[in-house]
Amino acid sequence: MNQVVVIGAGPQGLAAAAHLLERGIDLLVLEAGSGPAAAVAEWAHVRLFSKWSEVMDSASKRLLSTTEWAEPGEGYPTGGEWISQYLAPLASALGDRVRYGSRVVGVSKKGRDRSVDAGREEQPFVIHVVNTDGSEARIEAKSVIDASGTWGTPSPAGSGGLPAIGENAAAVAGVLGYQIPSTDDVQALAGKHVVVVGNGASAKTAIVQLARVVEQDPATQVTWVLRRGVVGNTFGGGEADELPERGALGVLAEKAVSDGHVALVTGFRTDSVSLNGAQAVLTADDGRSLELADQVIVLTGFRPDLSILSEVRLDVDLRLQAPSRVATEVDPNIHSCGSIRATGAADLAHPDAGLYIVGAKSYGRAPTFLALTGFEQVRSVAAELAGDHEAAERVDLVLPDTGVCGGAGLFDAPEETTGGGCCAVTPVGIDLTPALSN
Missing domain, CATH: 3.50.50.60 (FAD/NAD(P)-binding domain)
Structure with missing residues (x-):
């Protein structure tokens, strides 16, 4: 089984598919929604603060250039424009490699739960899927790229991490x-x-x-x-x-x-x-x-849902719920966007080889993720899966600075304290025109 399964047909999932396809790797994208970028569609009215050139992936553009796609010009798209002018055409270019109405409810090693060592490395991953019609399926894969994001699990208003009473x-x-x-x-x-x-x-x-x-x-x-x-x-x-x-x-x-x-x-x-x-x-x-x-x-941010990965072995930071090597780079107690190093396959790997968490989910609870970050991650992961270790180790991205100090400052700092801040999750922004035109 040489297939790579990508979970999620959002911006990073589709970009991962484009890079894998370019590398000649067999792939399947599983999307719970009825169309591409289903989460983005829920905030279609919001304008991004990243411009078009910062929300399009290189391999995806190369794939789209083989179609009748017209590349958007300058400007800042809304979520809806991001879908209609880029993400939907990209999904169409990937064709039947993207399967909609397929919700992943679990990932495991074939015949092994997380406690079993014997023969674990030789077994493929098994992806458990529930389809829109209620039918169930199991799909085997040599590797899994989880790009399912965090949109479905917003953080609560309650200050202790749990919903407030009521x-x-x-x-x-x-x-x-x-x-x-x-x-x-x-x-x-x-x-x-x-x-x-x-x-x-x-x-x-x-x-x-x-x-x-x-x-x-x-x-x-x-x-x-x-x-x-x-x-x-x-x-x-x-x-x-x-x-x-x-x-x-x-x-x-x-x-x-x-x-x-x-x-x-x-x-x-x-x-x-x-x-x-x-x-x-x-x-x-x-x-x-x-x-x-x-x-x-x-609007207190998001957190990853790791329940679908409960039967695979993860190396996850206890605080941020991000891959441990990523967590050291994105900890909002220490870093702002500009002080964060771009992360690649080596940072995203887990004890069960061939498993990667990418995109916003790879940042766990840290609020510093940018679309650019995810595109660099999937480029590196695809290179690693193709055996191009040199390309996987290369860093092709320098993240834009927030203009504030690294870190979030003291939790109970007095008013005059000027601790750092952290940048916000992309994609989220505002239409800066005088009228509410979104």
Whole structure:
């Protein structure tokens, strides 16, 4: 069995397929959704802060050049444009190598659970799949590239890593959600009190959107909740950020606060979410409570779902849930994007040889992943699987700096402390045009 199975037909999964195909390696991409980049489709209205040239992979472009594809020009695509102008054509070029409606529910070694040593290295991987129609299948592979991402497992509002008391009930009631609102959703919040929890690019995007609603309807109230007791580099590196739109996003978020359109609450670690009819009250672990909110938007990042890999042997950092050698490079307590080294096959390998976790999932809980990072990872992994060790070891990427110090600063630092910040998960950004045009 010489087939390589790629889990996920998102940006990194499709790029991995293009590199494998270019290397002459037999491959199959398994995607749970009904089409390519199903997760991206859920935030199709959001504009990336990375421009077109930074969200297209080299091997993918070479494959697309053999079709009638027209390469996009300059500019910053929305998630929807990323799909329609690049990811969907790429999936089409890969043809029946991409299989939709195929959810991977487990990966193991054939006939061996994780505790069995005997003959383990000689056995192929077995990928357990549940199809849309409910049927099940097992697919064998010599190697597995897990590019399933983290979109399906957002981090909760609860400050201890677990959902706050009442958080799940509030989500079921529709008072609390975990996605950047669409233009229509944002406009529907006019005149209401909205609480945004989080401090990454997703949260800043929502803050900037909502600040514009406040300008249109001053009766709108927006509260921005930060867990840390320090503002510090909350707003990013500004003009020093080597991704200009990311820097501009922070500038706009800061202006929303300074103009009084958004109330900033720091050191608020949500302990409970109490429903009061169609509204909710957030209470912190120090007893403070916010005013009744009509909508709570939780944008606190994502975490990897490692459950499908429970029967294979992983070398994973206990804190970040990222491959151990990657974790040392992306730990947000130490690094910002610009201080992170690009990672390749050697960093992504696990004790079960031939298994790789790539893309956002490879960063675990670290919020510093960029699309460029994933493209470099899959280039290196494909080279390694092809036996081109020299190319696999080569680093073809220098990551853009955030314009802030490395690290995230002290968790309970006083207000005047200026610890570093961390950059945000890509793809997430904001349309910087004056109107809400996404």
